[in-house]
Amino acid sequence: MSEQFPPVLRESATFDRLTIQEIQRAAETGIYDIRGGGTKRRVPHFDDLLLLGASVSRYPLEGYREKCGTDVVLGNRFAKKPIHLKIPVTIAGMSFGALSANAKEALGRGATIAGTSTTTGDGGMTPEERGQSQHLVYQYLPSRYGMNPDDLRKADAIEIVLGQGAKPGGGGMLLGMKVTERVAGMRTLPIGVDQRSACRHPDWTGPDDLAIKIAEIREITDWEKPIYVKIGASRPYYDVKLAVKAGADVIVLDGMQGGTAATQEVFIEHVGIPILPAIPQAVQALQEMGMHRKVQLIVSGGIRNGADVAKAMALGADAVAIGTAALIALGDNHPRLDSELKKIGSAAGFYDDWQNGRDPAGITTQDPALAKCLNPEEAGRRLANYLRVLVLEAQTMARACGKSHLHNLDPEDLVALTVEAAAMARVPLAGTAWVPGQAQY
Amino acid sequence: MKTIDLSSTSVRVLNQSLHGEVQDLEWQVTHPGGKHNLAVGINAAVAVDIEGHAGYYCAGMNQQASVTVHGNVGVGVAENMMSGLVRVKGSASQAAGATAHGGLLVIEGDAGARCGISMKGVDIVVGGNIGHMSCFMGQAGRLVVCGDAGDALGDSLYEVRIYVKGSVQSLGSDCIQKDMRAEHLQELQELLNKAGLDHKAADFKRYGSARQLYNFKVDNASAY
Numbered sequence: 001m002s003e004q005f006p007p008v009l010r011e012s013a014t015f016d017r018l019t020i021q022e023i024q025r026a027a028e029t030g031i032y033d034i035r036g037g038g039t040k041r042r043v044p045h046f047d048d049l050l051l052l053g054a055s056v057s058r059y060p061l062e063g064y065r066e067k068c069g070t071d072v073v074l075g076n077r078f079a080k081k082p083i084h085l086k087i088p089v090t091i092a093g094m095s096f097g098a099l100s101a102n103a104k105e106a107l108g109r110g111a112t113i114a115g116t117s118t119t120t121g122d123g124g125m126t127p128e129e130r131g132q133s134q135h136l137v138y139q140y141l142p143s144r145y146g147m148n149p150d151d152l153r154k155a156d157a158i159e160i161v162l163g164q165g166a167k168p169g170g171g172g173m174l175l176g177m178k179v180t181e182r183v184a185g186m187r188t189l190p191i192g193v194d195q196r197s198a199c200r201h202p203d204w205t206g207p208d209d210l211a212i213k214i215a216e217i218r219e220i221t222d223w224e225k226p227i228y229v230k231i232g233a234s235r236p237y238y239d240v241k242l243a244v245k246a247g248a249d250v251i252v253l254d255g256m257q258g259g260t261a262a263t264q265e266v267f268i269e270h271v272g273i274p275i276l277p278a279i280p281q282a283v284q285a286l287q288e289m290g291m292h293r294k295v296q297l298i299v300s301g302g303i304r305n306g307a308d309v310a311k312a313m314a315l316g317a318d319a320v321a322i323g324t325a326a327l328i329a330l331g332d333n334h335p336r337l338d339s340e341l342k343k344i345g346s347a348a349g350f351y352d353d354w355q356n357g358r359d360p361a362g363i364t365t366q367d368p369a370l371a372k373c374l375n376p377e378e379a380g381r382r383l384a385n386y387l388r389v390l391v392l393e394a395q396t397m398a399r400a401c402g403k404s405h406l407h408n409l410d411p412e413d414l415v416a417l418t419v420e421a422a423a424m425a426r427v428p429l430a431g432t433a434w435v436p437g438q439a440q441y
Numbered sequence: 442m443k444t445i446d447l448s449s450t451s452v453r454v455l456n457q458s459l460h461g462e463v464q465d466l467e468w469q470v471t472h473p474g475g476k477h478n479l480a481v482g483i484n485a486a487v488a489v490d491i492e493g494h495a496g497y498y499c500a501g502m503n504q505q506a507s508v509t510v511h512g513n514v515g516v517g518v519a520e521n522m523m524s525g526l527v528r529v530k531g532s533a534s535q536a537a538g539a540t541a542h543g544g545l546l547v548i549e550g551d552a553g554a555r556c557g558i559s560m561k562g563v564d565i566v567v568g569g570n571i572g573h574m575s576c577f578m579g580q581a582g583r584l585v586v587c588g589d590a591g592d593a594l595g596d597s598l599y600e601v602r603i604y605v606k607g608s609v610q611s612l613g614s615d616c617i618q619k620d621m622r623a624e625h626l627q628e629l630q631e632l633l634n635k636a637g638l639d640h641k642a643a644d645f646k647r648y649g650s651a652r653q654l655y656n657f658k659v660d661n662a663s664a665y
C-alpha cells in the first residue's frame with residue numbers, strides 16, 4: 001500500500017461494531033441481552049408527519065383567547081361510571097416491582113394534579129398508588145400476580161392486558177434482584193427468584209372466551225367500571241375488531257416504541273410494529289364497526305411532546321398514554337446522575353438497565369437506599385408540569401389548525417414527509433395529493 | 442332459603458343480589474342451563490346451591506361463600522378464589538381454580554387440562570383425573586388428585602405441593618417426585634377428610650419443584 005493510498009478502515013453495514021460486540025457478548029455469556037425501554041432503532045414515527053396550520057382555506061383560533069378543549073370521557077359504552085379526564089394524556093401501566101413504591105406514588109401524584117389517570121402493572125395495586133391517584137386503572141394481566149377482587153372493586157377502570165408494544169406475544173420477567181420481600185409477598189413468589197410472567201391468560205383462549213371474561217369482570221364489579229383491552233401493536237386491525245366484539249369499552253394500543261421493564265433486546269427490536277402504522281389500522285377497524293369515538297382508542301409508544309399528542313389524535317386516537325416519558329419526567333436519566341450512572345457502566349441519557357434494580361434515580365429499583373433518592377412529591381410535581389406542557393403544546397397545534405377541541409383534529413390536518421410515513425399513516429405526502437397504497441381518483 | 446330461577450331471572454340480577462349487604466344466608470339457583478359467570482364476586486359467608494350445570498367462571502373470585510354446583514362446570518371454575526369453599530358434584534372443564542389464592546375447591550368428578558394453573562395458595566382436591574399441563578407455574582397451595590394426572594404435570598412449578606394417587610403421564614419441566622414425610626401424610630389426610638373423599642393418604646405420591654428454574658441459567662436454556 002503506497003503512502004498516497006493509505007489503508008481505509010471500512011465498517012461492514014451487516015457486521016457493524018454493535019453487531020460484532022453483541023456476537024462476542026453472546027459467545028461469552030450464553031444468554032441473551034435483557035434491557036428496559038422500547039426500540040432504539042429509527043422507525044417511521046410522528047416526526048415524519050407535519051400538521052397543516054390554517055391560513056386562507058382554514059380559519060385558526062386565537063391562541064390564549066379562544067378555547068381549545070382537552071377533556072376526554074373513557075368507557076361510556078357499557079360502564080355505569082365512565083372516567084372523565086381533564087386531559088387526554090394518561091400514564092401507562094408500570095408495575096410496583098419494576099418501579100419503586102416512591103415512583104408509583106409519584107406517578108399517582110403527578111397524574112392527579114394534572115387531572116388524568118395512572119395505571120397499575122403486573123404485581124398488583126399498592127396503597128401508596130391508590131391513595132395518591134384520583135383515577136386509577138387496574139391492570140388484569142396473564143400472570144394475575146397480586147390480583148384480588150378487593151382491589152378490582154377499588155379501581156376506577158380495569159385494563160385487560162393482552163400484550164404490550166415492546167413485546168407483543170411475549171410474557172414478562174422481573175429479575176431476582178428486584179423480587180424483594182415486599183414484591184415477592186405481593187406476587188406470592190419465593191424471594192429472589194427470576195420471576196416469569198405468562199404470555200397468555202390462564203383461563204381463556206381466543207376472542208369468544210374473552211367476551212365471557214369481560215362479562216365476568218363486569219358482573220363482579222356490577223357493571224360500574226370501564227373495561228379496557230390493551231393490545232401490543234402487531235395486527236391491530238383484527239385485534240381491535242375482536243376486542244370490540246368481545247365487549248371492550250376502551251382499546252389501548254401500544255406500539256413497538258413503548259417501553260418495558262425487562263425484555264430481551266432481540267424481542268424489543270424485532271417484534272411488533274411502530275405506533276404510526278398501527279393507529280390508522282385500529283381507527284379503520286373501529287369505523288367499520290361504527291364504533292369510532294364510541295369505543296375510545298388510547299395509543300402509546302414513543303409519545304414525547306405535544307406535537308406527538310396532536311398527531312396521534314389527528315389520526316383518530318381519543319387519548320394517548322406515556323410511560324418512558326413519564327419516567328424521564330420523574331427524574332430518570334437526569335444529567336445530575338451521570339457520575340453515578342457511569343459507575344454502573346452507563347451514562348445519563350443512555351441508561352436502560354431498568355431490569356437490574358441499580359437505578360440511582362430511585363425509580364426502577366427495589367433497593368431501599370436507592371428508592372429514597374426519589375422524593376415522590378417533587379417527582380410528582382415534575383410529572384404534572386410535563387403533562388401540562390404536553391397539553392399546552394397540543395392545544396397550540398390544534399388552535400393553529402382551527403380546532404376548538406383536541407378531538408376535532410383529523411387526518412386532513414396532516415401530511416407526511418416520507419413515502420413510508422404517508423403509506424403508514426394514510427395521509428398525503430407533503431406537497432402532493434398522493435397517499436401511497438390508496439386508490440387515486 | 443332464597444331461590445332464584447334463571448329461566449326467568451338474569452345472571453346480572455343473581456350476581457347483584459349476592460353482592461353488598463346480603464340478608465339471606467342460603468341461596469338456591471335453579472335452571473342454571475350452563476350459563477356463564479354464575480355466583481361470581483361474592484364476598485359474604487353465604488351458601489349457594491346451583492341446581493344443574495354451570496358455564497365458564499362459576500364462583501369466580503369467591504370470598505367467604507360456600508358454592509355447590511350440582512352438575513358439571515365449564516372453564517375456570519373458582520378462578521382467582523380468595524377464600525370459601527366451591528364444590529362441584531360433577532366434572533370441571535379446563536383451568537379449574539386458575540390463579541386462586543385461597544379457600545378449597547373440590548371437584549368430585551374429573552378436571553380438564555390446566556387444573557390449578559398459576560394457583561397462588563388455594564387447595565384443590567379432585568376426586569377423579571386431571572388433564573395435561575395441570576398446575577403449570579403453580580405458585581402456592583396444594584393440589585390433590587385421587588385419579589390419574591395427564592402430561593406435563595407441574596411444569597415450571599414454584600411452591601405448590603401436588604399429591605397424586607394414580608399414574609402421572611409425565612412430569613413437566615422442573616417438577617419431580619419427592620419424599621412423602623409425616624407432615625405431608627398428615628396434611629393430605631386432613632385435606633381428603635375436609636373434601637369428604639374416602640382415600641388413604643398413604644396411597645398417594647408427592648410431587649414438587651426441583652427449584653432449578655428459579656433463576657436463569659445458561660445450562661437450562663432448553664427447559665425455558
